[in-house]
Amino acid sequence: MSDLAPTLETIRTAPKVLLHDHLDGGLRPRTVAELAEATGYRELPTTDVAELERWFQAAANSGSLESYLETFAHTCGVMQTEQALVRVAAEAAEDLAEDGVVYAEVRYAPELFVERGLSLEAVVEAVQEGFAEGTRRAAERGRRIHMATLLCAMRQHARALEIAELAVRYRDVGVAGFDIAGPEAGFPPTRNLDAFEYIRTSNAHFTIHAGEAFGLASIWEAIQHCGAERLGHGVRITDDIKTDERGEVHLGRLAGYVRDRRTPLEICPSSNVQTGAAPSIAEHPLGLLARLRFRVTVNTDNRLMSGCTLSSEFAELVDAFGYGWADIQWFTINAMKSAFLDFDRRLDLINNVIKPGYAKLPN
Numbered sequence: 001m002s003d004l005a006p007t008l009e010t011i012r013t014a015p016k017v018l019l020h021d022h023l024d025g026g027l028r029p030r031t032v033a034e035l036a037e038a039t040g041y042r043e044l045p046t047t048d049v050a051e052l053e054r055w056f057q058a059a060a061n062s063g064s065l066e067s068y069l070e071t072f073a074h075t076c077g078v079m080q081t082e083q084a085l086v087r088v089a090a091e092a093a094e095d096l097a098e099d100g101v102v103y104a105e106v107r108y109a110p111e112l113f114v115e116r117g118l119s120l121e122a123v124v125e126a127v128q129e130g131f132a133e134g135t136r137r138a139a140e141r142g143r144r145i146h147m148a149t150l151l152c153a154m155r156q157h158a159r160a161l162e163i164a165e166l167a168v169r170y171r172d173v174g175v176a177g178f179d180i181a182g183p184e185a186g187f188p189p190t191r192n193l194d195a196f197e198y199i200r201t202s203n204a205h206f207t208i209h210a211g212e213a214f215g216l217a218s219i220w221e222a223i224q225h226c227g228a229e230r231l232g233h234g235v236r237i238t239d240d241i242k243t244d245e246r247g248e249v250h251l252g253r254l255a256g257y258v259r260d261r262r263t264p265l266e267i268c269p270s271s272n273v274q275t276g277a278a279p280s281i282a283e284h285p286l287g288l289l290a291r292l293r294f295r296v297t298v299n300t301d302n303r304l305m306s307g308c309t310l311s312s313e314f315a316e317l318v319d320a321f322g323y324g325w326a327d328i329q330w331f332t333i334n335a336m337k338s339a340f341l342d343f344d345r346r347l348d349l350i351n352n353v354i355k356p357g358y359a360k361l362p363n
């Protein structure tokens with residue numbers, strides 16, 4: 001492994017794994033503008049591409065999850081046709097592959113794309129077609145990426161069981177799991193118990209956005225009542241970790257449980273700073289959680305709203321915490337171990353793509 005400190009440029013060449021990325025939070029700014037024009041969406045704050053890019057980041061930089069989420073009205077607004085969905089999904093696969101991501105689970109809520117009459121099935125099929133197309137185009141440029149899909153239900157709507165059924169119905173064609181997203185405060189995960197039970201009894205996988213805008217109660221419900229396999233964000237688990245006067249760290253029972261069970265935390269540093277879940281990257285709880293050997297993974301959440309890539313998230317962590325290549329490989333293998341992919345294929349990616357990739361980094 002290279003002795004040189006990782007830089008944005010070299011991180012881009014290393015194989016990476018992404019578990020938490022929203023399709024409707026990752027559009028290219030130019031695509032938002034072009035799709036608005038093509039589909040007759042008139043609500044954009046501006047049609048100038050550079051201004052639009054700045055607008056999304058500034059508007060998402062709001063300090064609260066609720067106002068952060070308002071920016072999605074515009075991305076979802078331009079994603080109401082099959083063609084638009086195919087294009088957005090294809091570009092997502094291409095952009096991730098170009099950034100050196102070798103395995104990605106990209107999520108979205110099908111119920112947000114039915115305003116102009118698409119069925120939930122048509123939405124899923126369009127996105128799968130786009131992922132296949134983007135994967136093909138990336139391969140032509142010598143980039144291999146495996147794209148998997150997670151279907152989200154929105155916490156504030158009451159369609160979770162229906163979306164869970166959809167996820168199971170499409171599991172053999174690339175839908176790897178289920179999630180709930182949207183505002184956390186006031187919408188505890190237990191409102192959707194029937195959906196989670198359906199997923200579990202179908203031997204399917206799910207993660208839950210929990211411990212981002214709301215604290216321990218949300219994480220506890222997600223894990224102990226719903227049976228979540230992973231936590232979307234989960235950063236508020238630090239509310240159950242105390243450091244005493246001597247500097248010794250003590251885990252409460254829930255934090256201990258999460259660490260003992262190796263429950264993966266899908267941490268998204270820049271997004272957390274924007275929504276106020278963390279004060280800054282340098283003070284982000286990821287540093288403590290990684291030091292305590294929680295199963296930490298690094299993710300983008302919304303590349304458009306945060307103006308980030310997975311590589312830029314790692315580069316920020318390198319600056320803030322002094323991480324080296326061994327740490328980046330650790331986060332990457334953590335993510336690959338936690339993926340909703342068959343065990344033999346996870347092992348294959350770890351042994352035949354990730355480890356050799358880090359072994360031959362430039363030095």
Ligand SMILES: O=c1[nH]cnc2c1ncn2[C@@H]1O[C@H](CO)[C@@H](O)[C@H]1O
Binds near residue numbers: 022108182183301
């Ligand atoms: O960090 C987040 N926390 C909760 N919900 C989110 C986050 N980022 C995006 N979404 C929500 O998930 C939907 C499906 O992709 C998006 O439309 C957005 O409303």
Ligand SMILES: [Zn+2]
Binds near residue numbers: 022181209301
């Ligand atoms: Zn998210």
